[in-house]
Amino acid sequence: MTRIIKSILSWLFTCYAKSTAKNWKADIKANGFTKLTSKTILGKNVHFNGMRIFGVGTCYIGDNFHSGFGCNIMTSHHNYEGDKIPYDKTLIIKGDTIIKDNVWFGINVTVMGGVTIGEGVIIQAGSVVVNNIPDYAIAGGHPAKVFSIRNIEHYLELKKQGQFI
Numbered sequence: 100m101t102r103i104i105k106s107i108l109s110w111l112f113t114c115y116a117k118s119t120a121k122n123w124k125a126d127i128k129a130n131g132f133t134k135l136t137s138k139t140i141l142g143k144n145v146h147f148n149g150m151r152i153f154g155v156g157t158c159y160i161g162d163n164f165h166s167g168f169g170c171n172i173m174t175s176h177h178n179y180e181g182d183k184i185p186y187d188k189t190l191i192i193k194g195d196t197i198i199k200d201n202v203w204f205g206i207n208v209t210v211m212g213g214v215t216i217g218e219g220v221i222i223q224a225g226s227v228v229v230n231n232i233p234d235y236a237i238a239g240g241h242p243a244k245v246f247s248i249r250n251i252e253h254y255l256e257l258k259k260q261g262q263f264i
Contacts, residue, residue: 105130116147124162131168138174142200144263156192156212161199163263167206167224172196174212199234201258219254 112129119135120127124143131149135141139152142162149168152158156174174196181187193213202216205224210216215231222228223239232238235254237247 112147116150136174146264148206154192154212155190156194156196158196159198161202161218163201164198164203165264166204166208169207170204170209172210172212176212201254201263205239219249219258221249 109128109130112131112133113127116129116133116135117123117127119137120139120141121137123141123145126144127141128145129147131147133147133150135150135152136154136158138155138157140157140159142160142164144163145160146165148166150166150170150172152172152174154174154176158172158174175190175192177186178189178191179186181189196210196212197215199216199218199220201219202222204222205226207225208222208228209226210228214228216222216228217232217234217236219235220232221237222232222243223237226239226243227241228238229242232243232245235249235251236245237249238245
């Protein structure tokens, strides 16, 4: 694909992402198809390479967020204990889905509703996040578990200097 076509597609994906979000700040960029919801609130300098947010719950994404392609966030789920099998038409929201500042998702990450992902977190490719992830953690797997922590001193120094992509 030529550079011009990639640039045009990125512009179209970005326009569509902005049009589907409730609110966004500056410097939003989508390099792959990105569909948000009317309850998605974005910080500044957010970069998607293909994100889909589903459900009726609220999703906050902080500043300097980056994602690989194929990522999904589910802000609600079906009621499997309702009046139909396998589920009824009721949608359940476990709480707001919150992704704090400076978070990076690898490719094909899925986040379930009601989860908080802390500041500076890295989520490994292919992970499914079903529980909260603390600040500065590096997590992965299904379900995602913390397996390392960033060098917090280094991270805070880069943050202080405003070294963001």
